[in-house]
Amino acid sequence: QVQLVESGGGLVQAGTSLRLSCIASGLTFRNYAMGWFRRAPGKEREFVAAISWSGVSTVFEDSVKGRCTISRDNAKNTVFLQMNSLKPEDTAVYYCAADHTWGRPRPLGPYDYWGQGTQVTVSS
Secondary structure (H helix, E strand, O other): OOEEEEEOOEEEEOOOOEEEEEEEEOOOHHHOEEEEEEEOOOOOEEEEEEEOOOOOOEEEOHHHOOOEEEEEEOOOOEEEEEEOOOOHHHOEEEEEEEEOOOOOOOOOOOOOEEOOOEEEEEEO
């Protein structure tokens, strides 16, 4: 059974940082590109960032470029999203997802597995 479990969310002030983690189990982690998505209240889910299976290639949504980095540790089946200079508009539930590809990370996927999400709330 595949599981993706996010952690690291919380309530923070604008301008601060958070690092989200996602631990995968039940799959061969290095066979998957990994992505982060978010859903803000009343909005559709949107792509945030993705990383190739090797960690060499990354892609970011425009609004987080320069503020976020994505990384992975294949030995620990974990992907990270470091978010800096957080803004109130970053408030959302953040999800990680796994895309079975050895190619470049794909914002549109399709993603095969999803986590349950972790809440990030940024106060002004």
